[in-house]
Structure formats: C-alpha cells, structure tokens
Amino acid sequence: MKKLMALVAVVVAFAFVSVASASECPLLIKQLKDGVAKVSDPNKKADVEKMIAEVQKLHDSGKHAESVKKADEAAKAAGIKLEHKKM
Secondary structure (H helix, E strand, C coil), rough: CCHHHHHHHHHHHHHHHHHHHHHHHHHHHHHHHHHHHCCCCHHHHHHHHHHHHHHHHHHHHHHHHHHHHHHHHHHHHEEEECCCCCC
C-alpha cells in the first residue's frame, strides 16, 4: 500500500510540474518575441527568431521542459532576461 501511495504521489507531482511548465511556455515565448524586436543585429535577430520557433514547436509537441530550456538559450543569445513563472 505504501508503494502504491508513493507511486501515486510521484505521478501527481509529475503531472503538476508538466502542467505548470505547459502554462509557462507561452509566457516565455511572448517575452522572447517582445525582446527580439529590440535586437538591432539582423543576423542575431534571425538566429533568435529560429530558436523561438523551435521553442514554440517543442511546446506544441508537449515537450515543455525542453521548451523552457530552449527559451533560456534563446534569451541568452539575444541578451534578454526572462521572468520565469514562480511555482
């Protein structure tokens, strides 16, 4: 019974984290799009826009943790400071 309860707790925790990450992705994407508009270097801007498209694709396919990680990479490349959702 203890093992079953522990397993249920892990599944619930994972589901919560996954849902939280899913709702964070659109917020990060918006911040990236707003920030990349201020990037003056056209090559850097194009690279970051490709990364933002990849963030969106990862989010759309349900890979939220990977999407958040890629958003952080895009922000670093563009010199944008992202505000992550607090859990």
